[in-house]
Amino acid sequence: MSTPLIQNENFVKVAAPLGVGILFLLFWEIAVQALEMPKYILPGPIEIFKALIDGWQPLLGALYITLKVTFLAFVIAVVLGVAASLLFVQSKWIEMSLFPYAVLMQVTPVVAIAPLIIIWVDDTTWALTVCAVIIAIFPIISNTTLGLRSVDPNLLSMFRMYRTSRWQELVRLRIPGALPYFFGGLRISSGLALIGAVVAEFVAGTGGAKAGLAYMILQSGYNLQIPRMFAALLLITLTGIALFALMVWLSNRALQNWHESALEVEH
Amino acid sequence: MEHTSERAFVRMSGVGHRYDPTPGSPMAVQNIDLDINRHEFVAVVGPSGCGKSTLLRMVSGLLVPSEGTVSVFGKQVDGPRDDVGIVFQKPTLLPWLTVRKNVLFPLKHKFGRYSSQDEKRANELLAMAGLEAFADKMPDELSGGMQQRVGIVRALLLNPDILLMDEPFSALDAMTREQIGFDLLKIWDENPKTVLFITHSISEAVLLADRVLVMSKRPGSVLDLIEVDLPRPRSADTIKQPRFSELTDRIRKHIYEPDAH
Numbered sequence A: 001m002s003t004p005l006i007q008n009e010n011f012v013k014v015a016a017p018l019g020v021g022i023l024f025l026l027f028w029e030i031a032v033q034a035l036e037m038p039k040y041i042l043p044g045p046i047e048i049f050k051a052l053i054d055g056w057q058p059l060l061g062a063l064y065i066t067l068k069v070t071f072l073a074f075v076i077a078v079v080l081g082v083a084a085s086l087l088f089v090q091s092k093w094i095e096m097s098l099f100p101y102a103v104l105m106q107v108t109p110v111v112a113i114a115p116l117i118i119i120w121v122d123d124t125t126w127a128l129t130v131c132a133v134i135i136a137i138f139p140i141i142s143n144t145t146l147g148l149r150s151v152d153p154n155l156l157s158m159f160r161m162y163r164t165s166r167w168q169e170l171v172r173l174r175i176p177g178a179l180p181y182f183f184g185g186l187r188i189s190s191g192l193a194l195i196g197a198v199v200a201e202f203v204a205g206t207g208g209a210k211a212g213l214a215y216m217i218l219q220s221g222y223n224l225q226i227p228r229m230f231a232a233l234l235l236i237t238l239t240g241i242a243l244f245a246l247m248v249w250l251s252n253r254a255l256q257n258w259h260e261s262a263l264e265v266e267h
Numbered sequence B: 001m002e003h004t005s006e007r008a009f010v011r012m013s014g015v016g017h018r019y020d021p022t023p024g025s026p027m028a029v030q031n032i033d034l035d036i037n038r039h040e041f042v043a044v045v046g047p048s049g050c051g052k053s054t055l056l057r058m059v060s061g062l063l064v065p066s067e068g069t070v071s072v073f074g075k076q077v078d079g080p081r082d083d084v085g086i087v088f089q090k091p092t093l094l095p096w097l098t099v100r101k102n103v104l105f106p107l108k109h110k111f112g113r114y115s116s117q118d119e120k121r122a123n124e125l126l127a128m129a130g131l132e133a134f135a136d137k138m139p140d141e142l143s144g145g146m147q148q149r150v151g152i153v154r155a156l157l158l159n160p161d162i163l164l165m166d167e168p169f170s171a172l173d174a175m176t177r178e179q180i181g182f183d184l185l186k187i188w189d190e191n192p193k194t195v196l197f198i199t200h201s202i203s204e205a206v207l208l209a210d211r212v213l214v215m216s217k218r219p220g221s222v223l224d225l226i227e228v229d230l231p232r233p234r235s236a237d238t239i240k241q242p243r244f245s246e247l248t249d250r251i252r253k254h255i256y257e258p259d260a261h
Helices: A009-034 A045-054 A056-088 A092-107 A110-120 A124-149 A153-161 A166-204 A213-222 A226-254 B052-060 B099-111 B116-128 B144-157 B174-190 B202-208 B236-240 B242-256
Strands: B010-017 B029-036 B041-045 B067-072 B084-087 B162-166 B194-198 B211-215 B222-227
Touching: A009 A045, A045 A056, A045 A226, A056 A092, A056 A124, A056 A166, A056 A213, A056 A226, A092 A124, A110 A124, A110 A166, A124 A166, A153 A166, A153 B052, A153 B084, A166 A213, A166 A226, A213 A226, B010 B052, B029 B052, B029 B067, B029 B222, B041 B052, B041 B202, B052 B067, B052 B084, B052 B162, B052 B194, B084 B144, B099 B116, B099 B144, B116 B144, B116 B174, B144 B162, B144 B174, B174 B202, B202 B236, B202 B242, B211 B242, B222 B242, B236 B242
Parallel strands: B041 B194, B041 B211, B084 B162, B162 B194
Antiparallel strands: B010 B029, B010 B067, B211 B222
16 A cells, blocks of 8 residues: 555544544443443443343334334425425415414424324324424425525526426426435434434333334333443434435435535535 | 618617606616617626616516517517527526536427437537537536636527627636637627627727617616727737727716716
């Protein structure tokens, strides 16, 4: 190799945070063992890993439930959010009349309305999904609407010179122009869908066969199974990272024709 | 000009516009009478906000004048026309299409497809604008001057009779600006068009145009219409001619001492 690995920026980009992480875990493990910390207060990484392996069956089951709610909520939020944006850009009147309610939904803490939703919606999975949708939909609406609106006025004039129909204007100008904004919204929204799924389940607190990772955390807390609690937490974090990575990959795929500057429209 | 006819190609008579339709509200532009001949290059100069762009939009059909009429070859303009190409102040390209696809976009948009003939013409025009090496690049990979050239090529592709240019070079640096002006003249020479060219640069107007319309402050009206009798082809040497300074001085007087004319 002509250049030392340490000078390779890509290598450092991965190795540096990885090193920090390993050092942190080492320190954690050593501190826990040196202080003889009881594992029901703070388990070491090894203990947590053991809990992950030992409890893989209930943990994976719970992960599946949480993932299901997250994906359902995310897909619904994208579909409804895009539909709302397309509706908003049809007329200033529609946007002015409805946008405040989108904001209202965003600013109301979902924890506060989750009990109501759980009463209203019989099926737990759907109740959790509704809560997660409420959290996840706003970035999609606001970003996509902004994207659809922020068309270069000169381009609009040009399209008008070609005597374009509103439909053509939407399909050929506004929608492609809004894509970077939309994908920016997707990244935020995917994380929020997961947060929504977890938060709603904390509130719902229902166990049984349909229990997700949040319930697993609650239950492990009651039983003082703190290593398992950490294991569940780890799974939630990993899911969030995976979702984010998936969104980055998706948007890079979709926007590969755009130059970097277009990709920088993120919020 | 060889095609000059008795009947003006573009005729503005008593054209005025107010953005606020209430009677008595201030006019943006008023009392514009101007006849432009076929294949003539007319530049419009004036202080910012004098309604130069409003004038151009009225010729394009994007804006219906609240007073007077604009007609093209005897037919009143009441909406966007097919035979008009337009170039804006900023390069108005679709960032998700390559340069060539941007140039061909009007055809694709209008007719849903383009022939290999069209593609050939696009390539020829791109070559004429010195852009053949950039045809497959994305707009963002080009400099501002190149992007603006792409915009001009796109406007020329449909071979419009009339080319409307709204301060097309104002976002460019001085050196690029001069070069692209000469390039435009070269293209115009090979594809004669009736050009209405809005600019706030007096020297640019004189350097490029057959006639220069000088507009007053808002509400914009005609202060002077100057025949530019400098020989063509124009080049960097044109600027050194005493006649060039005489003409620019005459315009400058209008702009800086509006009451002295």
